[in-house]
Amino acid sequence: MENHGTIGRRDFLKAAALSSVAMGAAGMLASCAPGGEKGGSSATGSENIAWDKEATIVVAGSGTGAFAALAAKKLGAESVILLEKGTMWGGTAATSGGGMAIPLTDVAKAAGAEDSLEEVLKYFQNASEGRANPAVVESFATNGNDFLNWMLETMGWQCNPSPLFSDYYEPVEGWAPFGRASLGFAKDDGSTGAAFMWTELKAALEEAGVEIMMETPATQLVTDSSGAVIGVKATSGRDEIAIRADAVLLATGGFDHDDEMRAKHMPFKILATNAVATNTGDGHKMGMAIGADVSLMDSCWGAPAVLTTGQDPKELIETGTIAQEIAGTDWAMYRGLPGAVVVNRKGHRIGNEATAYDSFFRAFSYYDNGEMEHINIPSYLICDSACWNTYSMPGHTVGSMDGGYFDETYGSESSGDEVPSHFVVADTLEELAEKLGIDPEGLANEIARFNENAEQGIDPVYHRGEKHLDVATTGVMAGSRTDLANPCLAPLSTPPFYGAVYVPGTCGTGGGLTINENAQVMSAMGEPIPGLYAAGNCSSGVSGGRYVHGGISIGAGSVMGWVAVNHALGL
Structure with a gap:
């Protein structure tokens, strides 16, 4: 990089494309630390423990938990x-x-962002429809700013806010186009x-x-007779080990790959995830x-997906x-490109294809009480050959939208006339509909209406391309075209036509153990569980x-891990 203090557009895209305390109780550790040399109680309160290891803090999970573990050691x-x-x-x-995603940072302010705590609180409340805890x-x-400055100094990294993937729930009150x-x-x-x-x-x-222990899952929390957590059990190889700790931080990720938990908590079927299998x-x-x-527990970070695995969505x-x-x-790389739409099996579009992945994901939740x-599960991504020959699609590499990152990550070595097996191709929309299982008449009528409006650069149904987010994200992915009335819209009119199964997916589930402003886990009775x-x-x-907004999973996990270790250490 020529300027070590800034990041160029390509690097912003790389960093942004996929995916961003009340301090006190200084005597807390003393009050909940285990007494005696060895021993204690398990979660059942009936078992004496022979400790294999001891630590001030145990962190379970090497994602955002890695920042917390480093902070804990560096902070004493x-x-x-x-x-x-x-x-x-x-x-x-x-x-x-x-x-x-971290609000109110020095780096954002230096880059020209104007923001306030009041506006942040307002946005989180409105975007979550009142479900966010204001204290948290x-x-x-x-x-967040303290964590970020500590991290930059500790790691020797540079940081700038990306102009892409801004606040996703535009235009709710408190929304901001840049900086968070x-x-x-x-x-x-x-x-x-x-x-x-x-x-x-x-x-x-x-x-x-x-001390990093790979392939060592935490399996059980150990508590004393008062209910305070005093350690954790884990499996290392074939052995069960017990680790005594003053505090335990759980950062183990979601439950994407637990079929029973998804069935119990998710309000509709989630068919794909890019979360790790653990x-x-x-x-x-x-x-x-x-x-x-x-x-x-009914929430997840929505990440719609073209189903490239070959699996039958019905199965x-x-x-x-x-x-x-x-x-x-x-x-936002595929569905909102000029010349592409997402439709259900009736042939009807299901939402604004240029919006952010999480908000578009919510369109899958619609329940048809006639059918x-x-x-909308599954739906179908459809595009014409003008789109297909201009932009990359999963497994189909054409040109480059940002200097190669998406192509390298999501494309394929082959390009040109080869069509990946997860796409079907047809000379007419009616033929494409038959191949995908879409109502042919419904699709033809929908695309006819869509094309008439797209020629004028408008979308009176879902307002695609009218929002800052649409243009600054999908529009940029499409190359910020100036030959179109709307950089996010073009008709689907040039045969042949291409289609693929499009399903609700996640990049992580979004609910879990209830925490307070100190990242302490709360009991069912509304009290912090010590340790x-x-x-x-x-x-x-x-x-x-x-x-x-983009990066909220990593940003929130990292900052609240920082809050947790500061609180646990009494800082």
Whole structure:
């Protein structure tokens, strides 16, 4: 990078594309620390424990939990142990774009953002329809800048807010076009994105003396007779180990890959996820086993996807299973391109295709009480050859939208005339409809109306391309075209036509153990459970179950992990 203090547009896109305290109780650790040399009680209060290890703080999960573990050691914890269930360091976070959403930061202010705590609180409440906890939002908003400045100084990274992936729930009151979302990180050598971040995080943890235990899932919280958490059990190889701790921070991710939990809590079928396979609700289950409250379990971070895996969506629905989808995940790269739409089996469009992934995902929830089913699951992505030959689609690489990142990540080595197996092609819309199982007449009529309006650059049904977010995200992905009346709209009129199955997916579930402003886990009776904290997708989070802007999962998890360790250490 020529200027080490800034990040160029391509690097912003790399960092933003995928994916962003009340302090006190200084005597808290003394009041809940385990007494005696060895021993204590399990969650049942009936078992003496022979401790295999001891630590000031144990962190379960190497995603955003990695920042918390590093902060704990740097802020004075005598010993810190980080447990990672899988073989993959960093979990889902390490596969993302690495962007963080943190409001009210010095770097955003320096870049020209104008914001206030009042506006942040207003936006979170309105975007979540009143489900966000104001005290937790305020803690997140008032501690985020301290965390970010500490991280930049500690890691030696640079950071700027991305102009893309801004607040997603436009135009609710409190919405802001710039400054809160998708902070992108870089090194002096130009490295950007999550891969370099979590590689360097691991090195920093090892240098700081944090003990990292890979392939060691936490399995059970250990409590004393008063109900305070005094440690955790884990499985390491074939052995069960018990680790005594002054505090335990759960950062174990969501429950995307637990079929039973999804069936129990999700309000409609989720057919795809790009979350790592180890996200099976472990932290949720451990917390609930000792009486923890849970919140927002019906929420997830919506990430619609072209189903590239070859699985039958009807079979996924019937069996209650989920596809591990990476290539087809649609971060506003496909559905909103000029010459593309998403329709249901009746041939009707289901929403504004240029909007953000989380808000578009909500269109799948519509229940047709005439058909008595979620008529939008599955839906279908359709485009004409003008779109197909101009833009990349999953498994089909054409040109470049941003210097190659999307093509390299989601495209394929082949291009040109080869059509990936997950797409069908037809000379007419009617033929395409027959191949995909869409009502031919319904599709033909819908596209005719759409085309007439698109020629004029308008979408009177869903207002596609009218919002700042539409133009600054999907419009930019499409190359900020000036030959169109609307950079997000073009007719579907040039045969042949292409179509693929399009399904509701996630990049993580969004509900979990209820936390307060200190990231303490709350009991079902509304009291903090001494010694237990949670952050990230195993917690209730900060945003009321809505993906309010790009990078909120990593941003909220990282900041609340910081809040947790500061509180646990009495700072």
